[in-house]
Amino acid sequence: MGLIVEVDTVDEDAAVLVPPPNFSMVEDCIFRSSFPTPSNFPFLQTLNLRSIIYLCPEPYPEENLEFLRSQNIRLFQFGIEGKTEASLPILRDSIMEALKVLIDVRNHPILIHCKRGKHRTGCLVGCLRKLQNWCLSSVFEEYQRFAGAKLRNGDLIFIDRFDIVSLKQCLYSIIYQYQGYGSKKRRLLYTDQNLQKHQLASF
Amino acid sequence: MGLIVEVDTVDEDAAVLVPPPNFSMVEDCIFRSSFPTPSNFPFLQTLNLRSIIYLCPEPYPEENLEFLRSQNIRLFQFGIEGKTEASLPILRDSIMEALKVLIDVRNHPILIHCKRGKHRTGCLVGCLRKLQNWCLSSVFEEYQRFAGAKLRNGDLIFIDRFDIVSLKQCLYSIIYQYQGYGSKKRRLLYTDQNLQKHQLASF
Numbered sequence: 099m100g101l102i103v104e105v106d107t108v109d110e111d112a113a114v115l116v117p118p119p120n121f122s123m124v125e126d127c128i129f130r131s132s133f134p135t136p137s138n139f140p141f142l143q144t145l146n147l148r149s150i151i152y153l154c155p156e157p158y159p160e161e162n163l164e165f166l167r168s169q170n171i172r173l174f175q176f177g178i179e180g181k182t183e184a185s186l187p188i189l190r191d192s193i194m195e196a197l198k199v200l201i202d203v204r205n206h207p208i209l210i211h212c213k214r215g216k217h218r219t220g221c222l223v224g225c226l227r228k229l230q231n232w233c234l235s236s237v238f239e240e241y242q243r244f245a246g247a248k249l250r251n252g253d254l255i256f257i258d259r260f261d262i263v264s265l266k267q268c269l270y271s272i273i274y275q276y277q278g279y280g281s282k283k284r285r286l287l288y289t290d291q292n293l294q295k296h297q298l299a300s301f
Numbered sequence: 302m303g304l305i306v307e308v309d310t311v312d313e314d315a316a317v318l319v320p321p322p323n324f325s326m327v328e329d330c331i332f333r334s335s336f337p338t339p340s341n342f343p344f345l346q347t348l349n350l351r352s353i354i355y356l357c358p359e360p361y362p363e364e365n366l367e368f369l370r371s372q373n374i375r376l377f378q379f380g381i382e383g384k385t386e387a388s389l390p391i392l393r394d395s396i397m398e399a400l401k402v403l404i405d406v407r408n409h410p411i412l413i414h415c416k417r418g419k420h421r422t423g424c425l426v427g428c429l430r431k432l433q434n435w436c437l438s439s440v441f442e443e444y445q446r447f448a449g450a451k452l453r454n455g456d457l458i459f460i461d462r463f464d465i466v467s468l469k470q471c472l473y474s475i476i477y478q479y480q481g482y483g484s485k486k487r488r489l490l491y492t493d494q495n496l497q498k499h500q501l502a503s504f
Contacts, residue, residue: 114436120446121439123326233317236324243325243446 115141120215120244124223127206130244132215139165142209147171149205151196153178153218174199178218189221189256194264196222201229216245217253224257229266234258318344323418323447327426330409333447335418342368345412350374352408354399356381356421377402381421392424392459397467399425404432419448420456427460432469437461 118131118138134142152158155177166173176192179185199205212218220241227237237257242249321334321341337345355361358380369376379395382388402408415421423444430440440460445452
């Protein structure tokens with residue numbers, strides 16, 4: 099836990115920071131936004147990012163790649179078309195793969211973004227909230243806060259139907275794999291009984 | 302840094318969590334929301350709050366006070382009337398006092414709330430963002446995301462005009478007071494020159 103204001107602010111002439119539109123903190127070390135441009139790079143530097151999840155099929159611009167290289171940030175790209183309703187199975191698979199990256203603390207701090215930070219990003223954050231046991235109306239309220247007038251019913255249906263059980267199996271396997279069965283962090287363990295019950299997915 | 306999903310989710314029957322409307326994370330250990338009701342208490346427990354900043358003049362309900370007592374959460378109340386334009390000097394003083402509490406990490410994790418988490422909470426978060434050197438358009442965008450159609454121009458003018466210099470002096474004095482001039486955390490220190498330059502407020 100540290101002070102929340104960088105020492106740069108001691109300098110009256112410190113550069114003004116410009117977060118990308120629709121920027122927000124989602125959880126400890128998880129952020130969301132629209133597509134960052136070079137004007138946002140000084141702000142992004144303050145997040146000490148280790149990874150970025152990029153949810154569009156278009157190639158990442160060279161100036162953004164250069165920023166990632168200079169900051170040693172790893173890019174995870176999941177190419178989801180802008181019109182989500184067009185390819186539901188692809189969306190489902192992509193969101194599941196993105197979730198595996200998102201909940202793996204080795205990738206934190208991590209920024210999720212698509213183009214406007216509304217629909218694709220909203221779907222991924224919505225599925226994360228289901229995993230965190232948020233009630234659906236709260237998940238939808240958060241989605242809508244970022245989508246604004248551009249709310250898409252198809253996204254809400256997608257989040258609603260997203261398979262929470264296989265999602266949890268995915269989480270359990272990551273806990274098991276990386277936190278270790280013999281770890282002293284007991285809160286991250288589960289018993290043999292539960293292991294059998296859930297039939298861990300192996301990936 | 303820990304795993305972002307509570308172990309409760311291992312249990313398929315874990316209770317569904319209901320965040321208060323307009324809930325969001327603002328920064329590490331800083332949260333915002335509308336007025337929490339008993340249905341939100343199980344969710345609030347997961348935040349391990351140490352303090353709450355409450356920005357309305359109305360007395361805190363007994364059931365909320367009971368929850369705070371049971372969780373050992375300290376309540377800081379700053380009574381700001383709902384119609385902000387009515388009493389600008391009071392609003393300014395209250396927001397300044399609330400900021401002093403907000404940026405003091407001894408009070409973290411901390412939740413800010415008013416009634417709907419739009420205007421009074423939005424003003425306090427907006428002033429925090431100015432302190433963090435966010436550009437004004439980004440501060441306004443965040444304010445609007447939570448205010449929605451209920452955006453108040455008076456709030457935006459208030460945030461714009463809020464005295465950032467005295468705000469920073471307030472911060473410096475807290476850094477000086479609690480982090481200690483002789484601390485090894487050099488990033489939180491400033492030189493004698495700066496101390497004199499800013500003429501620390503003593504409070």
